[in-house]
Amino acid sequence: MLPTMPRGKVGDKVDRRTAMAQHLGYRTLLRSMGPTFTTLAIVGRLPTSILPLALLLYAQSQLGSFALAGLATAALSLGGASGAVLIGHLSDTLGHRVVGVGTTLVQTVALIGFLLTCRPDAPLPAMLTCAALAGFANPQLGAMARARWSQAAAVRDDRGPYTAAAMAWEGAVDEVSFVVGPVLATTLAALAPAAPVLLAIGLAWVGQVGFALHRTALPPARHGRARHPDSPDRIDWTLLVLLGVVTGAVGLLFGGSQTAIAAFFTLRGEQAVTGLVYGTMAVGSASMGLLSNRLPARFSLSDRIVVFGLGSALTAPLLVVAWDAATMALACLIVGVMVGPTLVTAYALAERIAPPERLSTVLTVLSTVGVVGVAAGSAVAGQLIEAFSPQQAAWTATLGGALATLAGLVVMRRVGGSGASGPRRGSQP
Secondary structure: OOOOOOOOOOOOOOOHHHHHOOOOOHHHHHHHHOHHHHHHHHHHHHHHHHHHHHHHHHHHHHHOOHHHHHHHHHHHHHHHHHHHHHHHHHHHHHOHHHHHHHHHHHHHHHHHHHHHHOOOOOOHHHHHHHHHHHHHOOOOHHHHHHHHHHHHHOOOOOHHHHHHHHHHHHHHHHHHHHHHHHHHHHHHHOOOOOHHHHHHHHHHHHHHHHHHOOOOOOOOHHHOOOOOOOOOOOOOHHHHHHHHHHHHHHHHHHHHHHHHHHHHHHHOOOHHHHHHHHHHHHHHHHHHHHHHHHOOOOOOHHHHHHHHHHHHHHHOOHHHHOOOHHHHHHHHHHHHHHHHHHHHHHHHHHHHOOOHHHHHHHHHHHHHHHHHHHHHHHHHHHHHHHHOOHHHHOHHHHHHHHHHHHHHHHHHHHHOOOOOOOOOOOOOO
16 A cells, blocks of 8 residues: 555646646655655665675685685676566565565575585585575565655656655665665674675565565555556666666676775775775765756756766776775765766666556666676676786776766667657656
8 A cells, every 4th residue: 555645636737836846855755655664665775785795705705715706796696687577577466565575585595595505615506506596586675665656656746856856865775775785794794704694684584574564565566556647558678778787887886896995905904994985985876866856857867877877987997096095985985976876867767667567577677787787796806806906806897887878878869869858758857
C-alpha cells in the first residue's frame, strides 16, 4: 500500500503555484514517505556496497593474492548480473515483501559459505560459487526504493518536481553507500578480516528485510499500479542499454578507484586511513548529487551525462598523480563532484522510460549494472596492481569516466538536441 499523500485525479489541472514550481524541497519529499522508509532504504543499501571490497580484502588476507581476491569480487558481480533481471521481474510479479525476505535468506547462507570456503586448502570453485550466489541473491533495494517513489509520484499534481527530487535523493544515497560501504569494509578489515562480511549480513537483516516489510512495499503488479498519463506503455530498450552503460561506467570508476586506493595505502602500511581518504569522494558525489535537483531545466538530462561524465574522465587522473593522504583525499573529492550528477541523471532518465508494471525490473537493471561495474573495476584494478602499481591501476577510473561520456553522447543524439530533459513529458527537474 502506498503512503498517504496529497492526491489529484488524473487529468486534473495543476494549480498555478505547482505548475510554476521547478523544485521540491527535500524536507517535503522525505516527509511524504516517513523517516522509517528513509532510514531503512539507507541501511539496506550498505550490504551491497560493503561486499565487493569486503570479499576482496578477506580473500586477499586468506589467500595472499590480490589477483585471486579480485576473482571473488568478480564472481560476486557476475552472480548479480545473472540474477538482476530475474530478481527485478520477481519484485514486479510477486511483490517486494516476498522477494526482499527470500533473497536476504539466500544471501546469508551464501556469505557464510564464502567465509568457510575461502582458505588455501579449499577448492577455489567452491569459494567462487558462494560469492556468485551472494551476488545473485541481491534484493536490488535501490530499484525497489525508486519504484516506490515513482508510484507515489504518479498520483501527485507536482509529479515532475517530486520525481526529480526523489531521483536526486536516491542517487545521492546510492553514491554515499558506494563510498561509505568500502569505508566500513576497509576500516573493519583492519581489525578482523571477516568483520565487514559479518557486518553486511547483520545490516541485510535489519535494512533489507525491514525495507521489504515496510508499509510502502509494492504489491504484485497484477494487483494494479498507479499510472500517470505520461507513463510509457513499453520500455525503450535501446535507451535502457545506453543508460546501463552509464551506470556501469560509474561503477567501474568507483571500483577501480577504491581498489587502487586500498592497495596504495596498504603497501604504504597505512591501511587504516584508506576509508577516511576514500570517504571524501562520498562528500563530493553526494553533495553534487543533491544539488543536481537545482540545475536549470534548460540543462537537459542528456547534456548532464556528457558534461559530468567528461568532467569525471578529466579529473580522474588526479588519482594517479596523488602522492600522500592529503593529495589523494583532494583528488577523491574533485572526482566525486563530477561523478555525482552523472549517476543521478541516468536514473532520472530510466524512470521516464519504465512502465509502472515494469518499474522494479528497469531500475534493477541499472542498479545491478552499476554494482557489476564496481566489481569489474575492482577486478581490473587488482590485476593492474599485481602487474604494475596502485597508481597505474587508478587509470581504471579515467576509463569509467570516458565510457560514461561516450554513452551520454549517444543518449543525447537519441533523445534529441532540442534541449528536452528526457523522453517523458511532465517530469522535467
